[in-house]
Amino acid sequence: MRYFELATDCFLVEGQNEAALYDVHGGRLFLLDRSAHELLRSCADGAPVPDNSSEDAVAFLDALQAAGLGFFDDAAAGSDKLLLHQPIEWKGMCMTPPDFKSVDWQITNACDLDCRLCGDDDKTLSWQSCQTCLRRDAGGAEAWMPEDLEAFIADIANLGVGTLHIRGGEPLLAWQRLERIAQAAAETPLTLVVTTTGMGRPANDLIALGKGRRFGLNIVMFGHDDETSETACGRSGVLAAQVALIDALVEAQIAFSITFLLTPLTQGRRNAMQEFAQRRWRTRPAFSEVCTREDVKNGFRLSHLDERERKPLAPWESPEMFFFRVRNNTCTSGLLEIGADGLLRTCSGLPKVHGDVGRQGLVAALSGTGLYESWKRGKSDVEPCRRCALRYACSDCSSFEFADQPDANAKSAYCGYDPCDDTESAIEREWTPTSFVRPLRLRERA
Numbered sequence: 001m002r003y004f005e006l007a008t009d010c011f012l013v014e015g016q017n018e019a020a021l022y023d024v025h026g027g028r029l030f031l032l033d034r035s036a037h038e039l040l041r042s043c044a045d046g047a048p049v050p051d052n053s054s055e056d057a058v059a060f061l062d063a064l065q066a067a068g069l070g071f072f073d074d075a076a077a078g079s080d081k082l083l084l085h086q087p088i089e090w091k092g093m094c095m096t097p098p099d100f101k102s103v104d105w106q107i108t109n110a111c112d113l114d115c116r117l118c119g120d121d122d123k124t125l126s127w128q129s130c131q132t133c134l135r136r137d138a139g140g141a142e143a144w145m146p147e148d149l150e151a152f153i154a155d156i157a158n159l160g161v162g163t164l165h166i167r168g169g170e171p172l173l174a175w176q177r178l179e180r181i182a183q184a185a186a187e188t189p190l191t192l193v194v195t196t197t198g199m200g201r202p203a204n205d206l207i208a209l210g211k212g213r214r215f216g217l218n219i220v221m222f223g224h225d226d227e228t229s230e231t232a233c234g235r236s237g238v239l240a241a242q243v244a245l246i247d248a249l250v251e252a253q254i255a256f257s258i259t260f261l262l263t264p265l266t267q268g269r270r271n272a273m274q275e276f277a278q279r280r281w282r283t284r285p286a287f288s289e290v291c292t293r294e295d296v297k298n299g300f301r302l303s304h305l306d307e308r309e310r311k312p313l314a315p316w317e318s319p320e321m322f323f324f325r326v327r328n329n330t331c332t333s334g335l336l337e338i339g340a341d342g343l344l345r346t347c348s349g350l351p352k353v354h355g356d357v358g359r360q361g362l363v364a365a366l367s368g369t370g371l372y373e374s375w376k377r378g379k380s381d382v383e384p385c386r387r388c389a390l391r392y393a394c395s396d397c398s399s400f401e402f403a404d405q406p407d408a409n410a411k412s413a414y415c416g417y418d419p420c421d422d423t424e425s426a427i428e429r430e431w432t433p434t435s436f437v438r439p440l441r442l443r444e445r446a
Helices: 034-044 055-066 087-091 149-158 171-185 203-210 226-233 238-252 267-281 293-297 319-327 370-375 398-403
Strands: 003-006 010-014 019-023 028-032 070-073 102-106 124-127 163-167 191-196 215-221 256-262 286-292 335-338 343-345 353-356 437-440
Touching (some): 034 055, 124 293, 238 267, 267 286
């Protein structure tokens, strides 16, 4: 009687109907067909390999052993094998809370553009809004500011934060405030990043703001031509002004990045926008998207999805990163946002409030547990991701944002794969094989 055990660094992760095999040290993800899943499930339950197993089953297990993914043994290995949904939890391991990495601070709600989908959280959904100037509320009172701004910046630096990210609205419309923040940050180890459309101040002012400092600008653009840009932001001449600004930043050697903000009307021009930025400035832009809830009901899908790749899958850089994914939100872990209202949230895409920095002060607002619990909210904690066998290979944070939405079909906007689909081997049909992800099939002979 023989038994088959998966290697200690190889995990069978099961979804509602499908399963995947994670080779943690090898950095490979195998999508199992139904027969392979059932065979490995039986082995994981401690059942011996039947003496009358088919040639395909024996050849399949032999191939796993040859690849270092498992081994035959004369006895079941017992309970020390890490398997299934929560290997860290099962072993009783724990990880230290993640360090503070970055603070997003929305210093103003003001803006001189007229973007149709900005500043109305009740009617819109966004993806990667933390990289843009999208406002939670376009109206409201003057943005909160600490009484002692310099001391507040020092308190942020003392948390061990690496990056202070200034957002709006349009931060350049709060210029004196921004200058004070830049001066205070320069006295600390903080790197200051300002997300802006670049409108409202001469290029020389921005160059002077960043010269000789740990500083960068994230320029939010709306299109690669005048028509596309004006369609999104409601104002003509924006693209020409932004191109002139970025050209000046390149000349002055000021660090910058570009984020294109897509809407349902401009989404189809994503490739043209990317080619434009790469051709002119040799930089690869990021993308953010915003749509209405009605768009989602009408079948809107994020532009990074296509008909073949239902969800981009990302390899882990190390075994430590794999285990970090299992128990943490890899996108928001270590992050916090201070809104224009002074309220503490995890990020701009997640509405839950964890404290009131304006009323309590920074240290007191951070003394609660809500923020740190949100850092630990992983894919196994949200629907329908916890039913998906690929949840530890998916690094997209949009699932957390859309999971909190009341729209029953919001999930389809960010992921085209349905883990509840009970069609035979649905999982292996959805992804093109690569060096990271590949199908692993067992075909029983008739």
